[in-house]
Amino acid sequence: MKPVKVGILGLGTVGSGTFNVLKRNQKEIRGRAGRGIEVAMVADRDVERARKIVGGDCEVVSDGNLVVNNPDIDIVVELIGGYDVAKDFVLKAIANGKHVVTANKALLALHGNEIFQAAQEKKVIVAFEAAVAGGIPIIKALREGLTANRIEWIAGIINGTTNFILSEMREKGLDFDTVLKEAQALGYAEADPTFDIEGYDAAHKVTIMSALAFGIPVQFNKAHVEGINKLNAIDIKYAEQLGYRIKLLGITKRMPDGIELRVHPTLIPAKRLIANVEGAMNAVLVNSDAVGATLYYGKGAGSEPTASAVIADLVDIARLESVNPEHRVPPLAFQPDAMKNTPVLPMSEVTTSYYLRMQVKDQPGVLAEITRILADLNISIDAFLQKEPQEGETLVDIIILTHLTQEKNMDAAIEKVENLSTVMGKVTKIRLEELM
Ligand SMILES: NC(=O)C1=CN([C@@H]2O[C@H](COP(=O)(O)OP(=O)(O)OC[C@H]3O[C@@H](n4cnc5c(N)ncnc54)[C@H](O)[C@@H]3O)[C@@H](O)[C@H]2O)C=CC1
Ligand SMILES: N[C@@H](CC=O)C(=O)O
Ligand code: NA
Numbered sequence: 001m002k003p004v005k006v007g008i009l010g011l012g013t014v015g016s017g018t019f020n021v022l023k024r025n026q027k028e029i030r031g032r033a034g035r036g037i038e039v040a041m042v043a044d045r046d047v048e049r050a051r052k053i054v055g056g057d058c059e060v061v062s063d064g065n066l067v068v069n070n071p072d073i074d075i076v077v078e079l080i081g082g083y084d085v086a087k088d089f090v091l092k093a094i095a096n097g098k099h100v101v102t103a104n105k106a107l108l109a110l111h112g113n114e115i116f117q118a119a120q121e122k123k124v125i126v127a128f129e130a131a132v133a134g135g136i137p138i139i140k141a142l143r144e145g146l147t148a149n150r151i152e153w154i155a156g157i158i159n160g161t162t163n164f165i166l167s168e169m170r171e172k173g174l175d176f177d178t179v180l181k182e183a184q185a186l187g188y189a190e191a192d193p194t195f196d197i198e199g200y201d202a203a204h205k206v207t208i209m210s211a212l213a214f215g216i217p218v219q220f221n222k223a224h225v226e227g228i229n230k231l232n233a234i235d236i237k238y239a240e241q242l243g244y245r246i247k248l249l250g251i252t253k254r255m256p257d258g259i260e261l262r263v264h265p266t267l268i269p270a271k272r273l274i275a276n277v278e279g280a281m282n283a284v285l286v287n288s289d290a291v292g293a294t295l296y297y298g299k300g301a302g303s304e305p306t307a308s309a310v311i312a313d314l315v316d317i318a319r320l321e322s323v324n325p326e327h328r329v330p331p332l333a334f335q336p337d338a339m340k341n342t343p344v345l346p347m348s349e350v351t352t353s354y355y356l357r358m359q360v361k362d363q364p365g366v367l368a369e370i371t372r373i374l375a376d377l378n379i380s381i382d383a384f385l386q387k388e389p390q391e392g393e394t395l396v397d398i399i400i401l402t403h404l405t406q407e408k409n410m411d412a413a414i415e416k417v418e419n420l421s422t423v424m425g426k427v428t429k430i431r432l433e434e435l436m
Pocket of ligand 1: 009010011012013014015043044045046062063064078079080081082085103104105106130131134187188189190191300301302303306
């Protein structure tokens with residue numbers, strides 16, 4: 001069988017890893033795909049650097065149009081990132097009848113519906129295993145391995161940069177900026193690291209998983225997004241004293257009235273496997289009705305781990321290209337006519353438990369006032385920690401863990417607590433999930 005011809009757009013961290021692994025493991029890959037996978041052309045705006053990587057093995061150009069318009073190319077691999085140029089190249093490649101592989105979660109979370117629609121019309125495949133949790137085959141698991149199940153919820157550590165930062169801060173007491181620089185040097189961080197730090201990258205990924213799990217369109221604009229930028233080191237310490245770790249989780253859940261879709265720092269019991277996922281590692285916990293909980297762990301970022309997922313997609317396409325398009329696995333797991341428009345719930349409707357930290361005057365009756373406010377709103381307390389005041393200090397930190405309640409209920413309680421004359425400043429609220 002003749003080899004499948006690939007054009008790579010962007011030979012940076014993931015592009016160079018893809019090129020190198022394809023070359024190094026070509027025999028193995030050919031054995032699995034049933035044919036060779038050959039990089040015929042590479043486009044990168046830094047042509048000199050790209051030439052150094054590929055040597056004399058293939059043509060290098062600076063203009064991606066030469067790849068997407070090249071009639072000899074069967075599959076275009078988009079590894080540039082961002083929305084504008086990448087979207088333009090992906091849609092041009094599809095219009096030209098080429099299959100597409102992309103690692104670009106930002107592009108798919110925002111424009112996936114349009115891209116999948118265009119691909120369906122042209123009967124081409126858009127594959128994106130690398131876009132969620134890098135090298136972990138979570139897309140394959142959600143789309144194929146768990147296909148018998150009604151998926152109930154997914155909770156994942158899906159941003160390596162922020163998990164690396166949280167781990168280094170907790171274990172080594174390093175400061176935020178030092179650890180971020182290290183993550184950038186290791187190739188984990190996005191071109192704009194605020195995407196990692198402020199939770200957007202994780203939100204892109206959980207948006208895609210939510211669509212796959214529940215058969216809904218990708219709806220990034222409905223996701224609630226909070227990063228680790230406002231997280232205080234003292235809360236990492238207090239959480240640990242209470243038997244919890246703080247992780248940036250992407251969570252999506254099926255609820256009676258709709259779907260929860262959210263990213264935020266979350267307390268999880270330290271004894272859970274997922275709480276012990278450290279450094280740049282990723283882990284995704286999926287709870288489904290038939291199989292129960294399954295956990296997927298591995299490298300979610302970096303050159304060759306991400307290349308591993310890109311190449312898995314290339315092999316899939318090499319095997320499936322000749323299959324009748326109607327018999328292929330649909331990109332979002334459900335057939336287009338089985339997609340639903342279940343609403344994504346606003347954050348005020350989300351139900352979870354909470355960690356609350358506040359500074360109060362060290363005098364009798366303060367606690368009774370706070371617990372009365374919580375009780376009046378039907379919020380029950382699960383645990384309580386009061387720090388001893390330092391000598392000469394009149395303020396103490398108290399920490400309360402609550403049972404499940406709706407976010408709007410908790411916010412109403414916090415407003416009342418903050419109005420008490422014995423409570424100083426703002427209450428810190430961090431969501432808590434027991435998971436399993
Ligand atoms: N780095 C990682 O660990 C992971 C990255 N991704 C995604 O993979 C994609 C690529 O990421 P990286 O390789 O890290 O980025 P990168 O910044 O290392 O590489 C991008 C490459 O594209 C080239 N480029 C930029 N604009 C171009 C244009 N108009 N025409 C041609 N070439 C152009 C740049 O010169 C660079 O070599 C992004 O969508 C990213 O979100 C996904 C999973 C993991
Ligand atoms: N910036 C991302 C890279 C992979 O998607 C991360 O840190 O996880
Ligand atoms: Na993946």
